[in-house]
Amino acid sequence: MAFDPSELTAGLPAPAGDEPPSLRRDIADELADHIECAWQRESRARPQEGFSDEEIKRRIVERFGMPAAVARRLWWDAVKEQIMSGRITAAMTTLAAAACIACCVFVWQSTRIGNELQAALLESQREANLAMIEQLKAVTASSKPTGDWYPLRVRLVDEQGKPVQGKVTCSGAGSTTRLAFNETIQTSAAGLADFGLVPSNQYTVHITLTALSEFAHFSTFIGPERPAELSITCPTSLPPRRPIRFEIKPPAALAEQPFYYVAEVIGLSRQIAGRNWSTNQEDKMIFLLDASGQILGELSRTEVYDGTTDSSYPSSSSPSGFAMRLPSSVTLKEAGQPRGYLCNVRFVVYRAHLPKPADAPLPELRNLNVQPIFRTSCDLSLSEPQVCKLDPSLSLWSNVRHVLPHTASVPYGN
Amino acid sequence: MEIKNLNNTVETLMLEAISRGPSYGYEITQTVLSRSGGQFELKEGSLYPALHRLERQKLLDSYWREFEGRRRKYYRLTPAGRELLKERRAQWKSFAAAVNGVLGLECGVALL
Numbered sequence: 001m002a003f004d005p006s007e008l009t010a011g012l013p014a015p016a017g018d019e020p021p022s023l024r025r026d027i028a029d030e031l032a033d034h035i036e037c038a039w040q041r042e043s044r045a046r047p048q049e050g051f052s053d054e055e056i057k058r059r060i061v062e063r064f065g066m067p068a069a070v071a072r073r074l075w076w077d078a079v080k081e082q083i084m085s086g087r088i089t090a091a092m093t094t095l096a097a098a099a100c101i102a103c104c105v106f107v108w109q110s111t112r113i114g115n116e117l118q119a120a121l122l123e124s125q126r127e128a129n130l131a132m133i134e135q136l137k138a139v140t141a142s143s144k145p146t147g148d149w150y151p152l153r154v155r156l157v158d159e160q161g162k163p164v165q166g167k168v169t170c171s172g173a174g175s176t177t178r179l180a181f182n183e184t185i186q187t188s189a190a191g192l193a194d195f196g197l198v199p200s201n202q203y204t205v206h207i208t209l210t211a212l213s214e215f216a217h218f219s220t221f222i223g224p225e226r227p228a229e230l231s232i233t234c235p236t237s238l239p240p241r242r243p244i245r246f247e248i249k250p251p252a253a254l255a256e257q258p259f260y261y262v263a264e265v266i267g268l269s270r271q272i273a274g275r276n277w278s279t280n281q282e283d284k285m286i287f288l289l290d291a292s293g294q295i296l297g298e299l300s301r302t303e304v305y306d307g308t309t310d311s312s313y314p315s316s317s318s319p320s321g322f323a324m325r326l327p328s329s330v331t332l333k334e335a336g337q338p339r340g341y342l343c344n345v346r347f348v349v350y351r352a353h354l355p356k357p358a359d360a361p362l363p364e365l366r367n368l369n370v371q372p373i374f375r376t377s378c379d380l381s382l383s384e385p386q387v388c389k390l391d392p393s394l395s396l397w398s399n400v401r402h403v404l405p406h407t408a409s410v411p412y413g414n
Numbered sequence: 415m416e417i418k419n420l421n422n423t424v425e426t427l428m429l430e431a432i433s434r435g436p437s438y439g440y441e442i443t444q445t446v447l448s449r450s451g452g453q454f455e456l457k458e459g460s461l462y463p464a465l466h467r468l469e470r471q472k473l474l475d476s477y478w479r480e481f482e483g484r485r486r487k488y489y490r491l492t493p494a495g496r497e498l499l500k501e502r503r504a505q506w507k508s509f510a511a512a513v514n515g516v517l518g519l520e521c522g523v524a525l526l
Contacts, residue, residue: 026478030487033440034440034458064457065459070458070463073459
C-alpha cells in the first residue's frame with residue numbers, strides 16, 4: 001500500500017466531542033483507496049518507463065497534493081459546521097447567560113439602591129416624625145409656649161372641683177386667618193376642652209351648659225406669662241324657685257283707672273365664683289296683674305310678643321316710641337314661681353277701657369282690648385322671696401297721666 | 415445563464431460522471447478525463463471536497479464496499495442530484511449556443 005491510512009489522519013486535531021466516530025477512518029480509507037488506485041494505474045500503465053516506487057509516489061503527490069492536507073481539509077469541511085454551530089451556540093449561550101447575569105445584577109442593584117433610598121427616606125421621615133412627636137410632647141408636658149403660639153385649655157369644674165360637661169367655644173378676632181380663630185369643643189370626661197396651640201391674641205370664651213340652659217362668656221388674653229389652662233367654676237343645678245309678689249300703688253289721681261299690668265321677669269342670671277351665668281331667655285315668666293298688683297295668671301310669651309304694635313301711640317318720654325297691644329283674647333295659665341336668679345322685672349301698664357265686672361271669667365280674658373300706657377322696670381334678686389313694688393313716687397305715673405287722655409274707652413266684654 | 419455559473423462546471427462534470435451508475439473518486443476522475451478526450455483532469459485535491467459538499471447538500475449519497483481488502487466509497491445521484499444535473503445540462507446547452515453564436519461557429523441560439 002502506497003500510504004498507511006492512519007498516517008493520513010495523524011495530523012488532525014484531537015477529536016471534538018460531537019465529531020462522528022467514523023469520520024476520520026472514512027476520510028483515510030477513501031483517500032487511501034484513491035491513492036492505491038492511482039499507484040496501481042501508474043505502475044501498470046508505464047512499466048516500460050521503469051519508475052521507481054518513490055518516483056511514482058512523487059508523481060501521485062504532485063497531482064493529488066499532500067494527502068494529509070487533503071484529509072485535513074475534508075475533516076474540516078465535515079466538522080466546521082458542527083464546530084462553528086457549537087461555537088456559535090456556545091457563544092450565544094455565553095452571551096445570553098452574560099446578559100441574564102447582567103440583567104439580574106442590574107435588577108438586584110436597582111432593587112438594592114431603591115431599597116436603600118426608600119429605607120433612608122423612611123428613616124429620615126421617621127426621625128422627623130419622632131422629632132415632631134418629641135416637640136409636641138415637650139410642649140404638651142411643659143405647657144410652655146412654642147414661638148408665639150400658646151396652649152389654650154379650658155377646664156370646667158364645679159365648686160368642689162369635680163369635672164362638669166359643657167361646650168366651650170373660643171374665638172379670636174383678627175385681621176389675618178392666623179388670628180381669626182373660632183372653634184367649639186365638647187369637654188372631655190375630665191371636663192377639659194383642649195384647643196391646642198393658638199396664636200397669642202385676645203380670645204372670647206363662651207361656655208354653654210346644655211343641661212341647665214345657662215351660659216357664660218368672658219374675654220381673656222392668651223400669651224406669654226399666662227396660665228396654660230383656664231379653670232372655670234360652673235353651676236351644676238338650677239336655683240330653687242322662689243315666690244314673688246307685686247304691690248302696685250299708683251298716685252291717688254290714677255287710683256280709679258282700670259289698669260292692668262304685665263310684669264316680665266327677664267334678664268335671669270346668677271353669680272358663680274365671681275363669674276356671671278345667664279339663663280336662656282325662653283325661660284322668662286310673664287305675669288298679668290290687676291290694678292292692685294294681684295297676679296291674675298301667667299301669659300305665654302307668644303301671646304305678649306305676637307300682639308300688634310302701636311307706633312302712633314303718644315310717648316313723651318319713652319325711648320322706644322311704641323308699645324305693644326295685647327291680643328283681643330288671651331288665655332291665662334296658673335302662675336308659677338320664678339327661679340332664684342338675679343332678674344329684671346319690666347312692667348307695662350295697660351288700660352282696659354272699662355273696669356272688669358266682678359264676675360268676669362278668669363283666667364280667660366276675652367276682648368280684653370287693653371292699650372299699653374307705659375312701662376318701667378326694676379331689678380330684683382329672687383334668691384330670697386321678694387315683693388316687687390311700684391310705689392306712687394315713680395316717674396312712671398306722671399308719664400301715664402300724660403298719655404291717658406289719648407286712650408279710647410270701650411266697654412269691657414265688647 | 416450567467417458567466418459566474420461556469421464555476422459550477424466541475425460539479426456538473428462530476429454529477430454527469432456519476433449519473434450512469436455508482437462510482438468512486440478515482441473512477442470519476444478517469445471518467446471525466448477519458449470523456450473529455452484527456453482535456454479535463456480533475457485534481458484530487460479539489461475532487462473530494464466537491465464530492466463531500468454535494469453529499470452534504472443531499473445531491474449525492476454514498477455507501478461503502480470492500481475491494482481487494484480495502485474499503486471503497488461509492489457515490490450515486492439522489493433524485494435531487496438528478497434533477498440538478500438536468501437543469502445544468504439545459505443551462506450548458508443554452509450557454510454553449512450563445513458562446514458559439516458570438517464566436518460565429520453556429521448561427522442563432524440553440525433550442526433547448
